[in-house]
Amino acid sequence: RSSDRLFEAIVEAAYLVASADGVVDAEERKTFERVVFAACGGAVAANQVSALVGDFEGLLEEDGLDARVLAISKLVSKPGHAHEVLRVAALIAQTTEGVAASERNVLEKIAKACGLDAKEVDVALAEVKNALAAEPSP
Numbered sequence: 001r002s003s004d005r006l007f008e009a010i011v012e013a014a015y016l017v018a019s020a021d022g023v024v025d026a027e028e029r030k031t032f033e034r035v036v037f038a039a040c041g042g043a044v045a046a047n048q049v050s051a052l053v054g055d056f057e058g059l060l061e062e063d064g065l066d067a068r069v070l071a072i073s074k075l076v077s078k079p080g081h082a083h084e085v086l087r088v089a090a091l092i093a094q095t096t097e098g099v100a101a102s103e104r105n106v107l108e109k110i111a112k113a114c115g116l117d118a119k120e121v122d123v124a125l126a127e128v129k130n131a132l133a134a135e136p137s138p
Contacts (some may be wrong), residue, residue: 010039090128
């Protein structure tokens with residue numbers, strides 16, 4: 001199903017961004033799972049997100065970043081889906097303090113592989129930043 005493929009692409013893209021600066025520690029992983037769960041509108045169980053992350057950790061180690069970015073691009077067939085993948089990945093980048101160069105690099109690779117212009121990364125980051133700024137703090 002295309003919705004399953006899109007979900008997998010979103011989770012993996014977000015994971016690649018989360019792991020861009022090295023290892024994903026327990027705190028980052030919790031934040032990651034919460035953000036992805038929310039971004040998918042709760043359409044998937046939190047334990048599914050957790051299981052997928054485990055899979056993606058192994059795949060990233062085995063295949064390397066470029067191969068995983070290519071795998072994501074094969075799951076994304078529509079420009080609207082590519083934007084959604086990029087938006088959630090940008091959200092992950094924004095949850096840490098500022099967007100690191102390594103995270104931005106991964107976002108640009110994902111955009112390019114999915115047929116988007118590099119400037120779409122700036123658009124996605126700006127959208128996410130605005131959305132986060134508009135949220136009332138707890």
